[in-house]
Amino acid sequence: MTEGPSDTTVEQAVLLAGRAPSLHNSQPWLWRYDDRVLRLHAVPERMLPTTDPSGRQMLISCGAVLAHLRAAMAAAGWRLSMARFPDPNARNHLADITFHRSPIITEAERARGEVIDRRYTDRRTFGEPAGWPDFETVLRSTVDPYDADVDVLPEDSRATLTHAAQMTTSLRRYDSGYHAELYWWTGHVVGAAGVPRSALASSGEQERVGVGRRFPTRGAESEQEERAETDRAAILVLSTSSDGHDELVRCGEALSTVLLESTLAGYATCPLTNLTEVPRSREVVRELVGGGRRLPQVLVRIGAPPQQDHPVERTPRLPLREILATTTT
Numbered sequence: 001m002t003e004g005p006s007d008t009t010v011e012q013a014v015l016l017a018g019r020a021p022s023l024h025n026s027q028p029w030l031w032r033y034d035d036r037v038l039r040l041h042a043v044p045e046r047m048l049p050t051t052d053p054s055g056r057q058m059l060i061s062c063g064a065v066l067a068h069l070r071a072a073m074a075a076a077g078w079r080l081s082m083a084r085f086p087d088p089n090a091r092n093h094l095a096d097i098t099f100h101r102s103p104i105i106t107e108a109e110r111a112r113g114e115v116i117d118r119r120y121t122d123r124r125t126f127g128e129p130a131g132w133p134d135f136e137t138v139l140r141s142t143v144d145p146y147d148a149d150v151d152v153l154p155e156d157s158r159a160t161l162t163h164a165a166q167m168t169t170s171l172r173r174y175d176s177g178y179h180a181e182l183y184w185w186t187g188h189v190v191g192a193a194g195v196p197r198s199a200l201a202s203s204g205e206q207e208r209v210g211v212g213r214r215f216p217t218r219g220a221e222s223e224q225e226e227r228a229e230t231d232r233a234a235i236l237v238l239s240t241s242s243d244g245h246d247e248l249v250r251c252g253e254a255l256s257t258v259l260l261e262s263t264l265a266g267y268a269t270c271p272l273t274n275l276t277e278v279p280r281s282r283e284v285v286r287e288l289v290g291g292g293r294r295l296p297q298v299l300v301r302i303g304a305p306p307q308q309d310h311p312v313e314r315t316p317r318l319p320l321r322e323i324l325a326t327t328t329t
Contacts, residue, residue, distance in 0.1 A: 063252020075113020126303025
């Protein structure tokens with residue numbers, strides 16, 4: 001039996017993986033480690049029951065944190081062996097992981113591990129992503145097609161998406177449960193979770209993006225923000241063939257790959273799930289990617305970072321003691 005990673009290595013990887021995105025930064029994951037096996041669990045208590053009643057986004061978020069952990073451990077010199085859903089009677093027990101030392105750490109693995117801490121969700125307007133055709137080719141080669149289908153929407157679909165986003169907002173206008181969750185989790189921080197106000201877009205930026213969720217706004221725009229152009233981001237869709245738990249977790253892993261590779265390429269990113277939460281808008285996206293058996297799960301805006309005069313505040317993350325439980329075998 002080979003010696004595994006040190007506790008410190010695992011703890012650092014878990015903390016770094018915790019930079020993965022989640023719905024309103026709810027961070028619905030918990031790791032358990034016994035010096036040999038690292039176990040990933042979804043935490044339904046951190047699920048948003050009105051916005052995400054089926055737990056789809058909870059599982060996608062857990063898939064993203066799983067792939068972030070894989071990237072962090074690869075950069076530290078460790079490979080993962082994984083048993084998915086090892087207990088059929090515990091559906092929130094998502095994976096058991098053991099580690100094996102890598103024969104080599106490639107430059108690509110090192111770079112992907114380092115970029116985890118630089119990635120963040122930027123809700124502002126993006127410029128056109130320079131060099132997109134070449135990047136798209138590379139990106140498709142890095143996303144496992146078994147995890148998710150990847151579609152890049154044509155520019156002429158933006159008006160349809162914007163209309164769908166507006167329709168979603170209108171359908172939720174009187175949904176008090178949805179708005180209670182939205183205002184609880186965004187605009188301030190609660191116990192190292194949630195989205196701070198400075199990380200939100202201004203009302204003008206929300207209008208220019210068009211396809212995003214209607215968040216509480218950050219406030220008045222600066223002069224530089226007022227001069228910003230309409231969003232020119234590429235819009236990518238990740239789809240699966242069903243809403244099964246395994247497919248949702250794998251879709252989250254694909255999302256992690258897309259976000260980290262895009263950040264490595266110098267692009268800004270913003271995952272969007274508002275367009276897949278309501279059946280009518282989800283059907284609009286499904287038609288845009290060709291219909292059939294594809295079920296859109298998450299969209300991602302990818303583009304040139306905004307050149308603006310205020311930094312985006314990093315969203316907080318839960319401390320290690322709240323996302324990792326350790327036991328001794």
